[in-house]
Each structure stands twice: as structure tokens, then as C-alpha cells.
Amino acid sequence: MNGTESTRADLASRLGVPVGPELLQLALTHRSFAYENGGLPHNERLEFLGDSILGQAVTVMLYRENPDLDEGELAKRRASLVSSVALAEVARSIGLGEHIRLGRGEELTGGSDKSSILADTVEAMIGAVYLDCGPDVATDFVLRLIRPLLEDPDRFGAAMDPKTSLQELAARLGRGLPSYSVLDSGPDHSKRFHATVLVGGEPVASGEGSSKKHAEMAAALEAWTLLQAQQSGRGAKGRTVRTAPKPDTAHHATH
Structure with a gap:
């Protein structure tokens, strides 16, 4: 295992998810890196999958834990928890940016701390966990990531x-x-x-x-x-x- 693989393995261990090295690397590969290296596979399909799993996990959690909230308020809270800014905050809290494979242009313009790239990569990670570990582990993973956001009640008003x-x-x-x-x-x-x-x-x-x-x-x-x-x-x-x-x-x- 080389240094990069070891670092990514450490990331998976820190996140508590046994994602295989190939799928983990795919989740961390931004399209800019793929295009600069001969059209390699990148993480946008995983992002598409992860976005759906994220939405479902957050929706079910909010429904179960907030029996007194109506549909409108539940929708507002869900929107705040799955926004790009919220997901980027999650990514920064786990140091995800340093692991993302970016093209040179994105690296030079601070791509590893761009909210859009960080949020997309979080979703790709969720998709990878779902494929490698199954729906239950993926749901637990999502809730573990977003749980700290629930501790900031001001977030809901600001996001809307x-x-x-x-x-x-x-x-x-x-x-x-x-x-x-x-x-x-x-x-x-x-x-x-x-x-x-x-x-x-x-x-x-x-x-x-x-x-x-x-x-x-x-x-x-x-x-x-x-x-x-x-x-x-x-x-x-x-x-x-x-x-x-x-x-x-x-x-x-x-x-």
C-alpha cells in the first residue's frame, strides 16, 4: 500500500466505514482530475446515488424524531441539512478536502475547499458506502455525518x-x-x-x-x-x- 492509499484507508477507518480502496478512490475522484488523466471514471454517478440516499435518510429521521412538525417545517429542515453549505461543513469537519483528487486547474483555484466540490464528494462517499456496505450502514453513516448539524437550531432559518x-x-x-x-x-x-x-x-x-x-x-x-x-x-x-x-x-x- 502506497502513501496515498494508506491515507485514504485512514480516512475510511476514521469514518467508520469499510469501503474498498477502488470504490473509495472513485468517490474521491473529481471530474477535473479524470479529464486531465485520459478520461478516467469520476465520482458523479456515485454522487447521484448518494444524493438520493442522503435525502431518504434525512427525511425518515426527521419524520420519526419530530412528530409534532408539519410537512412544511419538515421540508424546511430537510433542505437546510442537505444544502451544499451544510454538506461542505460536514466535509471540512472530517478533513475530506485533502483527499479529493482534483485537476491542476481546480487545485490552483482552491478546489479542495470549494463548497460545491466538497458537498458533491460527501454525496459520492455516501453512494460508495451504500454500494459496498448496504443500505443500513449507509443510513447510519449519513446520520452520523449530519447529527452535529442538528445541534445548531439557527441553521434552519438561515438556510431557508x-x-x-x-x-x-x-x-x-x-x-x-x-x-x-x-x-x-x-x-x-x-x-x-x-x-x-x-x-x-x-x-x-x-x-x-x-x-x-x-x-x-x-x-x-x-x-x-x-x-x-x-x-x-x-x-x-x-x-x-x-x-x-x-x-x-x-x-x-x-x-
Whole structure:
């Protein structure tokens, strides 16, 4: 076993899941690495599978553990727990970024800490666990990953209305109203929007999306997360999140 394989084996051991080395490597292979190395298989099919398993596990858990919540509130909580920002937080907590196989371009632009890539890789890991270990182990794995997120009750409101939540937090901190700067790029039929949110006149976070609204929502949620962390004394650096929070089980916003 070489050093890289040993490190990945350590990751699997730390996560408490006996995923085989080949499937684990596939789960950690981003498409940018695959394309730069002759079209190798990458993790997007596993991500597709993991997204479904994640949604089911979270939905069943919320239904069973919250008998007094109506359908609307359950849906809001599920959306907050399976959003790209939430999954990226999970990924950072387990040090997943350092294990992802990225192309050179993504490595140079900080791909190992991009929320979109981290979230996708978490889902791919869930898919790999399902295939190698079965549905029960995969469900336990999902719940173990997201359980810490349940301990932050403020998360539910922020994920559903990030711009309002950021405005309220900025007001409590005496930082004034947030403002947004939005740029777009790409052809008319496939534009991408990049939003930067300023709080107290200083850029705090940025976000990308397929519309101005989605980009601003992504930036607002990332800024809210960073300011909450700083307020709690944990500290954080500004990051770019690539998509707005997913409204249901898909992590690309469709509002």
C-alpha cells in the first residue's frame, strides 16, 4: 500500500466505514482530475446515488424524531441539512478536502475547499458506502455525518432565507445592512452569476449560481455561516460557494 492509499484507508477507518480502496478512490475522484488523466471514471454517478440516499435518510429521521412538525417545517429542515453549505461543513469537519483528487486547474483555484466540490464528494462517499456496505450502514453513516448539524437550531432559518438571516445577524453585530455586487459571465444561453456580499462595507463572502438571485442567496448563506463562526470564536476565512442551497434533495437551487 502506497502513501496515498494508506491515507485514504485512514480516512475510511476514521469514518467508520469499510469501503474498498477502488470504490473509495472513485468517490474521491473529481471530474477535473479524470479529464486531465485520459478520461478516467469520476465520482458523479456515485454522487447521484448518494444524493438520493442522503435525502431518504434525512427525511425518515426527521419524520420519526419530530412528530409534532408539519410537512412544511419538515421540508424546511430537510433542505437546510442537505444544502451544499451544510454538506461542505460536514466535509471540512472530517478533513475530506485533502483527499479529493482534483485537476491542476481546480487545485490552483482552491478546489479542495470549494463548497460545491466538497458537498458533491460527501454525496459520492455516501453512494460508495451504500454500494459496498448496504443500505443500513449507509443510513447510519449519513446520520452520523449530519447529527452535529442538528445541534445548531439557527441553521434552519438561515438556510431557508439566507438574505434575511444575514441582515438580522449583521444588525445584531452592529455592522449595518449587507449589500451585494453581482457580475455575470458566459454566453446568454448559459450565464453564470458571481455575487459578493459586503457587510459594513467589507467583502465577507461570495457565491455563484445560474441566476442573480441564486448567487446572492449562496453568498448570503456563506457570509451568515462565516459571521456565526466568528461570533462563536471559531474564526473562518472568506470562501466562495458555487450554488444556492438546495430546496429539497438536490443541491442545485431551482427557485
